[in-house]
Amino acid sequence: MNNSKKAKILIVDDEVNLLDVLSTVVANEGYSVKSTNFPDKAESMIDKYDFDLVVTDLKMEPIDGMSILRYAKRKDPNTQVLMMTAFGTIETAIEALKAGAFDYIVKPFKLDNVKLFIRRALEHRATIIENDNLKEILKQKYDFKNIIGDSSALRNIIQRVQKVAATDATVLITGESGTGKELFAKAIYANSNRHNMPFVSINCGAVVETLLESELFGHVKGSFTDASFNKKGLFQVADGGTIFLDEIGLTSKSFQMKLLRVLQEREIRRVGDTKDIKVDVRVIAATNENLEEKVKDLSFREDLYYRLTVFPIHIPPLRDRTGDVSLLIKYFLEKTSAKLGKIFRPEKEFVDVLSKYNWPGNIRELENIIERSVLLADSTTIKADDLPDSILNFNDNSSSNTTTKRELRSIIDDAQRNHIIRVLEETSGNKKLTAKILGVDPATLYRKMEKLDVAFKK
Ligand SMILES: Nc1ncnc2c1ncn2[C@@H]1O[C@H](COP(=O)(O)OP(=O)(O)OP(=O)(O)O)[C@@H](O)[C@H]1O
Ligand SMILES: [Mg+2]
The missing domain is CATH 3.40.50.2300 (Response regulator)
Known part of the structure; x- marks a missing residue:
């Protein structure tokens, strides 16, 4: 107590x-x-x-x-x-x-x-x-309420995920990088009957081939040079719970064969061991590669592919569900607002520009963009101007036959720059007088000159 x-x-x-x-x-x-x-x-x-x-x-x-x-x-x-x-x-x-x-x-x-x-x-x-x-x-973090999106695609996925969560079925989650594969894997776990047992996650692509086996299955002392003690594998650590095998597409075929055995027999064999150990583990795998293609070009085992795709979940890229963008912006702005103790609101144009972007990095990219924009914004209203050029330029290119705000602004900038230079010439470079003629205070003039790159030499 x-x-x-x-x-x-x-x-x-x-x-x-x-x-x-x-x-x-x-x-x-x-x-x-x-x-x-x-x-x-x-x-x-x-x-x-x-x-x-x-x-x-x-x-x-x-x-x-x-x-x-x-x-x-x-x-x-x-x-x-x-x-x-x-x-x-x-x-x-x-x-x-x-x-x-x-x-x-x-x-x-x-x-x-x-x-x-x-x-x-x-x-x-x-x-x-x-x-x-x-x-x-746990619930708040991986509650379906925190999976944002109202597109029919996303609602469909959430429905499927809710259904499969309660079962012990193997799930394969596919989707581009940053689409939320891990988020969904954790939501499945948090809403399953196994939520009081461990959730163990491993990025199969980040571990070298030889170590991956001993990481997952464990090894016995002396089984290879570095194995100076017995080691429990992650399958044993996850016993009774769930294991998340991320980047499953990056594994070798010999590893795939061993994994297939685990899925079929529900037994593992430690590296260097002679007997099998029973494990009760639910497997959720994820990949951003096209496994079907890999099966065709023989770099992924077909039998494992079928074992994994008992219950496939494909998360479409954000560019195919642009309707979700504005909700996600709102969500991430609220999160950032809560973190910083200030309420940030997006200008309409900010949302418009982002809704037209193609999001190669999907939701992760959107989350980063929002955080970055908030940090750069000089007020609590987040403007399109707070966005990185790469995104603004993307929009310019994709809508080249209309005059975008960017183009408009550069026209105005040019006009202002010319006007300032003309007055400076008239006053022989007297900035105080120039400011007076332009009806602004000198500080504003200096800032403008800097921003517009006005280099005036007498
Ligand atoms: N629908 C969503 N609602 C709210 N947040 C989301 C949503 N989808 C993804 N996110 C957030 O976006 C980020 C990236 O998601 P996650 O790590 O699950 O993607 P991933 O598909 O596993 O990416 P990678 O393939 O690069 O590993 C995380 O911060 C996650 O919480
Ligand atoms: Mg991931």
């Missing part, structure tokens, strides 16, 4: 003597204690102090322990309630358990026992809260 923040306890009993003794003993344990011998005051005290634990007598007038219990639980289900009851009222005590009391203790009792009950009730409360938090974090 973490005592750094004192647990708050309320004790209610109409027997003043018992109440006094109990309060003193409990307070001596280091808790923050309030007490009352007027049961009808308990509710307002509960309102006021948000107790972690209420210890109350059962039989009291004019309000009994049951109604205090119900009141406390209604206000905050995490509040624990411990009932004190005389021997004759045990049946009601059981009723109290059904109504959510943590436990009951029969009078007369040893004070040491009460201390123990209190400690357990508070530990119970801490565990519940911690579990709730963990579940919440």
Whole structure:
């Protein structure tokens, strides 16, 4: 129990003597204690102090322990309630358990026992809260709510993923880089029955061939030069849970054969070992390559391909679902706003320009662009001008027969530049006077000159 923040306890009993003794003993344990011998005051005290634990007598007038219990639980289900009851009222005590009391203790009792009950009730409360938090974090992070997109393609995928999550089926996720393959893999895991077991992830393309096998299957001591001890493979680490094999398309055919065996037999053999070990692991694989092509050109085993594509999920590139772009912009801006404690809003043109872009790096690229634009923006309104040239130019090229804002601006820039130079010439380079004639203050003129690259030499 973490005592750094004192647990708050309320004790209610109409027997003043018992109440006094109990309060003193409990307070001596280091808790923050309030007490009352007027049961009808308990509710307002509960309102006021948000107790972690209420210890109350059962039989009291004019309000009994049951109604205090119900009141406390209604206000905050995490509040624990411990009932004190005389021997004759045990049946009601059981009723109290059904109504959510943590436990009951029969009078007369040893004070040491009460201390123990209190400690357990508070530990119970801490565990519940911690579990709730963990579940919440996991769910929030990989909840389908955080998979953004309203295109029919994406909604379709989410539906399929929700269906397959609850099963143990092998899933193959395909899609270009940055389309969300890992995000979906984690969502499947978080929404599966295995979510309390490990999720282990490995990028098969990032590990050299020989090590990949020992990483995944483990090895026994002496099986190769560097193997100076037994090593558990990731399949064993993930036992009972889920393994995510990223970049499966980059594996060698001999590795593919071993993986096929694991999928078929649900057994692994450590490198250098002679016996097999049973594992219960759900496999989710991902690739941004076209496995069908690879099967055709014989660089990917056909039998493994069929094993993996029991339940294929293809995530289309962002350029094929441009309807999702504005939602994603909003989502990432909200995320960045929350991080920076400031609310950023996109100008309409910002969204328009991004909706026309072709997104080779898909959602990852969009996320980076948004973060970058926010950092560069000089106000909380994010403008198209805050975008990198590569994106602005892309748009210029793709809509060359209309006058884009870019072109318009360069026309205006040229006009302004010429105008400033003309006035500077008239004033023989007197910047103060030039500023006055132009109706701006000198500082603004300097900034303009710098921005427009006006180099005026007398
Ligand atoms: N639909 C979506 N909604 C919200 N965020 C998304 C969505 N799709 C992807 N993302 C985010 O985009 C980033 C890239 O996604 P992820 O890493 O899952 O892509 P990937 O397909 O695995 O890419 P790679 O092939 O490069 O490994 C992550 O930050 C992810 O959270
Ligand atoms: Mg990935």
